[in-house]
Amino acid sequence: MSELPNLIIANQFHPETVAKLDGIYNTHHLWTLNPQEKLALVKTLKDSCSAVASASWSCDPAVYNLESLKFIGCFGVGVDGVDFDKAADLNVRVSNTPDVLNDAVADIAIALILGITRNIINADAYVRSKSWQISGPFEFGQGLQGKTLGILGLGRIGEAIAERALPLGLKIAYHNRHEKKVPYSYLSSIDELASNSDILLCMLPGGAETKHLINETVLRKLGPDGYFINVGRGSSVDESALARALSEGQIAGAGLDVYENEPRVPDALLAQSNLILLPHIGSATEQTRTAMGQLVIDNLDAYFAKEPLLTEYHYR
Numbered sequence: 001m002s003e004l005p006n007l008i009i010a011n012q013f014h015p016e017t018v019a020k021l022d023g024i025y026n027t028h029h030l031w032t033l034n035p036q037e038k039l040a041l042v043k044t045l046k047d048s049c050s051a052v053a054s055a056s057w058s059c060d061p062a063v064y065n066l067e068s069l070k071f072i073g074c075f076g077v078g079v080d081g082v083d084f085d086k087a088a089d090l091n092v093r094v095s096n097t098p099d100v101l102n103d104a105v106a107d108i109a110i111a112l113i114l115g116i117t118r119n120i121i122n123a124d125a126y127v128r129s130k131s132w133q134i135s136g137p138f139e140f141g142q143g144l145q146g147k148t149l150g151i152l153g154l155g156r157i158g159e160a161i162a163e164r165a166l167p168l169g170l171k172i173a174y175h176n177r178h179e180k181k182v183p184y185s186y187l188s189s190i191d192e193l194a195s196n197s198d199i200l201l202c203m204l205p206g207g208a209e210t211k212h213l214i215n216e217t218v219l220r221k222l223g224p225d226g227y228f229i230n231v232g233r234g235s236s237v238d239e240s241a242l243a244r245a246l247s248e249g250q251i252a253g254a255g256l257d258v259y260e261n262e263p264r265v266p267d268a269l270l271a272q273s274n275l276i277l278l279p280h281i282g283s284a285t286e287q288t289r290t291a292m293g294q295l296v297i298d299n300l301d302a303y304f305a306k307e308p309l310l311t312e313y314h315y316r
Contacts, residue, residue: 005304006049008042010063013055013075017293021053024297030060038062051303053296056096057081057206064090071303073296074313076283077101077157078233080206084315094313095299099156100291101283106160108282109231112255113149113165113199115276116227117142119253122273142252145169150197152190152214153232154180158203173197190214194221199229206233216241219251226251231282234259243268246275257282 007025009018021027028045030038042065052063056076063069064086072082074096082094115121118141126138149165151158154174162172162184172184175193179186187193190213194200200222204210214228214237222228228251230237239260245251246269253274259265262280269275283289299309 005051006045007300008045008049008052008063008066010052010054010060011058013053014289014293016290017075017296018053020293020297021300025300030062035062039065042066051300053300055081059083061086071095071300073299073303075292075296078205079313079315080233080235082315088316093303093309094315095296095303095309095311096313097292097295098311100295101288102157102160104285104288105157105231105282106164108257108278109157109161109201109229110164110168112229112231112257112276112278113144113201113227116229116253116255116274117144117199121276143169147171147198148173148196149199149201150174150187150193151184151201151203152193153203153205154182154184155203157231158201161201161203170199190218191221194218194226195223197222197226199227202228202230202236203232204236206235210236212236212238214238214242216245216250219245222251224249224252228254230255231257234262239266239269243272246272 004026008028011031047068050068050070052072056074056079058081072094149170151174175187255276257278
């Protein structure tokens with residue numbers, strides 16, 4: 001029998017990290033089992049396993065049947081995949097992987113802003129279809145200088161986006177639950193932020209509290225010359241309302257990296273030409289994903305060594 005600590009891996013979140021964990025611990029790949037096998041495994045590991053590694057956006061509920069569970073190490077920042085009620089009942093500690101992905105996500109946000117305001121995707125198609133040769137110059141885009149970028153959820157990543165936006169000539173406004181000591185304009189509500197923004201960027205986390213906060217009212221406040229960007233969580237957006245706003249000209253365009261039911265994207269969104277759609281690649285660089293994986297490993301090492309977690313997520 002292996003002397004290595006037992007570790008349940010709830011889902012296949014990052015092959016490179018999973019392979020490293022396989023070499024460090026006596027791992028059990030929960031996602032490869034059917035529901036009955038999962039419960040049988042958890043029962044077998046009672047009292048001999050106390051830790052789980054999981055994607056932050058999804059965690060197999062079977063892990064909460066492990067009565068000895070005391071730690072969930074999450075790969076990712078948003079931890080909406082964790083059932084915190086059940087975790088609290090078991091007195092489970094949770095870690096995530098903040099900061100190491102700030103730059104990558106901020107870069108994607110800026111790419112979406114530039115891409116939609118300058119109509120980059122359609123401009124590329126215009127050249128490839130040889131329309132340029134036939135119809136002449138492409139339609140004009142919008143410049144950024146002097147416009148206001150409204151950031152909904154000015155956390156670590158939001159601040160990294162703001163730092164990148166300032167050299168582009170954008171002014172920064174934001175809305176959080178509480179005002180921060182930052183040199184940007186604070187607006188007290190989402191509606192007010194939308195009304196005062198040329199580009200509304202959503203960095204909201206997932207969960208019931210933020211579900212569909214970006215709705216028809218907010219999009220109408222943004223207006224026909226406004227752009228919407230989402231690199232937070234897709235569940236914060238009413239996608240039907242967004243599709244209508246795009247098709248009816250309520251807003252000028254949008255750029256999305258996240259969706260409510262990934263990887264499924266509504267046909268109503270797929271049909272819009274004034275919309276850039278990315279397959280949730282905000283943190284998807286080799287360097288960033290490797291750093292995220294290493295942070296998962298480092299938190300597990302700290303847990304088993306009974307040392308302070310590097311990035312504990314305090315949910316209580």
